[in-house]
Amino acid sequence: MDWSVIQSSLPQFAAAFWLTLWLSAVGIAGALVVGIAASLTQFFRLPGLHQLATGYIDVARNTPLLVQLFFIYYGLPGLGIKLSATASGLIGLVFLGGSYMAEAFTSGYNAIGRGQLESGAALGLTNGQLARYVVIPQGLAAAVPALAANVIFLIKETSIFTVIAIPELTNTALDLIGLYYRSSEYLFTLVVAYAIILIPLSWGLTTLERRVRYGTFGH
Amino acid sequence: MAHSGISILFEGQNFHRLLAGFGVTLRVAVIVLLIGGALGVVLGALRTLNRRWLQVLLRGYLEVFRIVPTVVLLFVVYYIVPQAFGLNLSGEAVAIVTFALWTAAEMSDIVRGALIAVPRHQLEAAEALGLDRTQQFRYVLLPQALPIALPGTINLATRIIKTTSLLLMISVMDIVNVGQTLVEANAHKHPAFAFWVYGTMFVMYYVLCAPLSWWAKHTEKKRLEVANG
Numbered sequence: 001m002d003w004s005v006i007q008s009s010l011p012q013f014a015a016a017f018w019l020t021l022w023l024s025a026v027g028i029a030g031a032l033v034v035g036i037a038a039s040l041t042q043f044f045r046l047p048g049l050h051q052l053a054t055g056y057i058d059v060a061r062n063t064p065l066l067v068q069l070f071f072i073y074y075g076l077p078g079l080g081i082k083l084s085a086t087a088s089g090l091i092g093l094v095f096l097g098g099s100y101m102a103e104a105f106t107s108g109y110n111a112i113g114r115g116q117l118e119s120g121a122a123l124g125l126t127n128g129q130l131a132r133y134v135v136i137p138q139g140l141a142a143a144v145p146a147l148a149a150n151v152i153f154l155i156k157e158t159s160i161f162t163v164i165a166i167p168e169l170t171n172t173a174l175d176l177i178g179l180y181y182r183s184s185e186y187l188f189t190l191v192v193a194y195a196i197i198l199i200p201l202s203w204g205l206t207t208l209e210r211r212v213r214y215g216t217f218g219h
Numbered sequence: 220m221a222h223s224g225i226s227i228l229f230e231g232q233n234f235h236r237l238l239a240g241f242g243v244t245l246r247v248a249v250i251v252l253l254i255g256g257a258l259g260v261v262l263g264a265l266r267t268l269n270r271r272w273l274q275v276l277l278r279g280y281l282e283v284f285r286i287v288p289t290v291v292l293l294f295v296v297y298y299i300v301p302q303a304f305g306l307n308l309s310g311e312a313v314a315i316v317t318f319a320l321w322t323a324a325e326m327s328d329i330v331r332g333a334l335i336a337v338p339r340h341q342l343e344a345a346e347a348l349g350l351d352r353t354q355q356f357r358y359v360l361l362p363q364a365l366p367i368a369l370p371g372t373i374n375l376a377t378r379i380i381k382t383t384s385l386l387l388m389i390s391v392m393d394i395v396n397v398g399q400t401l402v403e404a405n406a407h408k409h410p411a412f413a414f415w416v417y418g419t420m421f422v423m424y425y426v427l428c429a430p431l432s433w434w435a436k437h438t439e440k441k442r443l444e445v446a447n448g
Contacts, residue, residue, distance in 0.1 A: 058432070059425060062377065062381075062428035063381070063424045063425050064382070064424060067384055067421050068421070070398075070399075070420070071414075074417060075413050075414040075415075075416070077410065078406075078410045078413045079414050152285075157288075159288035159290040159291060160385075162388075163387070163388065170290055170291060173294075183294075183299070183302070190291055191295070194286065194288060198286045199286060202286070
């Protein structure tokens with residue numbers, strides 16, 4: 001292991017590090033929006049929409065991100081739809097992540113007592129009001145552990161963006177190995193970079209889960 | 220035109236080659252599930268024993284495989300094993316080793332969860348009845364832990380199948396790699412061909428994984444119905 005090799009590659013890794021964080025943040029935010037929307041259409045069984053959401057979740061969860069990205073980035077141009085690598089990557093991540101987030105939200109909503117919903121309905125709340133004041137606040141708390149697991153999962157999935165040549169962490173490391181044949185040094189730096197993102201994040205999320213649990217049970 | 224692409228899919232050996240690539244994908248997935256699954260059962264059982272050092276060690280093993288993306292693990296084994304041990308492994312062997320180690324880590328957590336979910340008094344009652352350790356395992360622990368572990372294990376199988384799409388990255392001729400080769404040979408004449416090849420790939424993965432996911436959901440629902448009366 002030659003430390004000077006690592007040191008001279010640090011600027012490239014730093015750029016890739018921030019790109020990975022940015023892609024993850026945008027992708028996860030999009031996945032949360034899609035996930036909430038899809039899970040609510042299922043929860044309230046909105047006509048037409050809930051079957052669509054169920055079909056979407058089924059397809060997105062049962063195909064690999066790599067194949068989704070190939071389809072978006074290399075397959076769609078055949079129909080005249082050309083997207084940049086970054087746009088393709090983000091669309092893929094939101095498509096995949098939205099389905100995982102939707103399942104997490106659904107499991108959270110299912111933890112809400114039936115009485116809560118019936119009381120809300122008895123008070124004359126519309127579906128929108130039920131969602132806003134009853135389902136989301138209580139369901140969200142119950143969904144936190146699954147949502148947290150999805151956040152970690154989606155950050156790791158950005159490593160697959162390397163196949164469409166987005167210069168995130170994995171792609172940068174593989175490029176450097178291709179150029180200089182220093183596999184140990186660059187792979188070591190790569191693992192450390194992911195650890196810097198994921199270890200503190202997973203601690204933070206565990207703390208959040210604990211706080212939410214106290215919130216839910218009122219300790 | 221889109222239809223000019225789809226006909227090439229069935230020209231000559233094209234579709235046959237795509238299916239052969241899918242065969243490689245399936246073979247790797249099955250071997251990984253068998254090796255990784257078996258190792259995971261052993262590790263999961265070990266994690267329920269009251270040995271502090273063993274628990275710390277195996278928990279650490281799980282965490283490493285949870286933190287590092289599978290793609291990265293794949294390249295670590297791909298580049299480091301030949302250097303460190305002087306072994307010349309084929310791409311497929313590298314993938315099987317990596318994915319099996321990852322599967323074992325995930326499986327150990329499923330097995331451990333299922334074993335500790337069986338109430339303690341069940342084993343105590345079995346002991347009081349005079350059952351020996353093997354009988355306790357065979358007649359009390361296993362029948363109760365198995366339904367708990369089943370949905371997670373089926374879901375893990377779908378994750379393994381989806382993970383095999385990474386084979387392309389270390390140049391194994393799996394379905395994705397074969398598809399890419401076909402596209403490179405034909406796409407300059409028929410741009411829509413890429414759409415059909417990658418679309419077919421998409422469908423093939425779905426056809427393989429979706430029934431497993433449905434089965435997992437079904438078993439989980441049935442288990443909860445039994446558990447809640």
